[in-house]
Amino acid sequence: MRKIVYLKAAFLYIALATFSSAPAGAIENYIPSVSLENYWTFSxxxxxxxxxxxxxxxxxxxTVTFFVDLANYGRVMGFKADKRADTVMDRMLADRELEYEWERTTALGITGTLRSGSDLIEVRSGxxxxxxxxxxxxxxxPMRFVIRISNRAPAGEYPLTLHLSYDYQYNVEVDADSIDADGRLRGFRTAYWYERADETVTIPVIVKREAYFEIAEVDADLWAGEKGSIIEVTYRNTGEEVAEDAIARLSVFKPFSSTDDQAYIGTLHPGEERTVRFRVDVDSDATEKPYSINSEIKYTDLLGGTVISESMRIPVNVGPSKRSYLLPIVVGLIIAAAGSASLLRKRRKGD
Known part of the structure; x- marks a missing residue:
């Protein structure tokens, strides 16, 4: 029976909200256009x-999607009779109203808005x-929310604020025309009042402690066609945990290639930095421009697990191929040798 009552109340709520002449958000409650008999007042x-x-x-x-479960802990705090039920019809109407009044604690049309109090946590969902x-x-x-946690967010707890807005049945009035021969109410009708309510719930999310890395310094000026070019990179642990057995590695792509794309870092404590070197070859037809080479660090955490860091970009600059002076030097040596030979022959003729 209460299920039926709930569905009726929900339907009437939607109807009142839809056909109200007032603009949305202009009033705090929905008041029916007719006033009927009120037998009970609930709190x-x-x-x-x-x-x-x-x-x-x-x-x-x-960037994560998390799910929020809602629970309704509302309850009826009490009720009192507002009108004496002196007649049979009054008693029947009072009983019918009593059934509907118990739906006062149902929240209808719940809207949840998530807000962050820190610029390090961005809410990306509506x-x-x-x-x-x-x-x-x-x-x-559950409600689904998407948040983005900044790379700069220190470990710790970040409170998010969930604002909940909803309507609930504030009052019910009933009436009927008469009682028929079968003892049933004829022309039974109801009028519902709905009131808007707002609640705020704090949801804390935690940015966990971990090793985290950034590139502090790079020395990488390369030349097209150069073999065994040196890329020197300084990595810094900006996190809160120690990274053990850390190994930096490159993900190279054309116009680069390498057989020496890994470098051992070792143990890196929070705030500590280490400089490593990689050797790469640059294709001879490489375009002269800035490039980025992806880099990541594989390490062992405090629990003994293997972790791979987020990818970091190493900026490198490729210049034009260096001009070779070997050929002019060889030609010069040949010319000099030919000149010396000619001078020597002249001297011999003169003798």
Missing amino acids: GSPQLGASLAGTREFARGD DQVVEALRSGERSTD
Whole structure:
């Protein structure tokens, strides 16, 4: 029976919200155009709670989707009779109204808006909606929010604010024309009042402690056609944990190639930096311009697990091929040798 009552209330709520002449957001409650008999006054309202489904711990630099479950802890705090039910029809109407009044604690049209209090956490999703949530129930479909955690976010807890806005049934009035021969109400009708409510829930997310790396310095001026060019890179651990057995490696692409694309770093503590070298070959037809070579660090964390860092870009500049002076030198030597031979023959003739 209460299921039927709930569906009726939800339908009437939607109808009132849809056909109200006032613009959306202009009023705080929905008041029907007719006033009927009121036998009961109830107190109480919905009370929403929110919790993360799954982990609340994420890595810096991540873009993640997390799920928020809603629960309605609202309850009826009390009720009193507003009108004496002196007649049979009054008693029947009072009983019918009583059934509807218990739906006061149902939250309708719940809209959730997530906000971040830090520029290090960006909320990338819009409002999320749950159609209705009765007292004592949890949402079957969680709200989904997408956040982006900055690469600069230090480890720690970041509170996110979930603003919840919804409507709930504030009052019900009933009336009927008469009682028929079968003892049923004829011309039964209802009028509903709905009121808007707002709640704010804090949802903390945690940026976990980990080793994190950035490129502090690069020396990489290369030349087209050059073999065994040196790229010198300084890596810094900007995280909160130690990286052990760290190895830096390149992901090269044309016009580059390498047989020496890995460099051992060793143990790198938070705030510590280490400089390593790579050797690369540059194709002779490489275009003269700036390039980026991707780099990552493979290391062992404190739990003994193998971790691969986010990709980092190494800026390199490729200049034109260097002019070779070998041929002019050889030609010069030949000319000089020929001149010396000619001079020697002249001297012999003179003798």
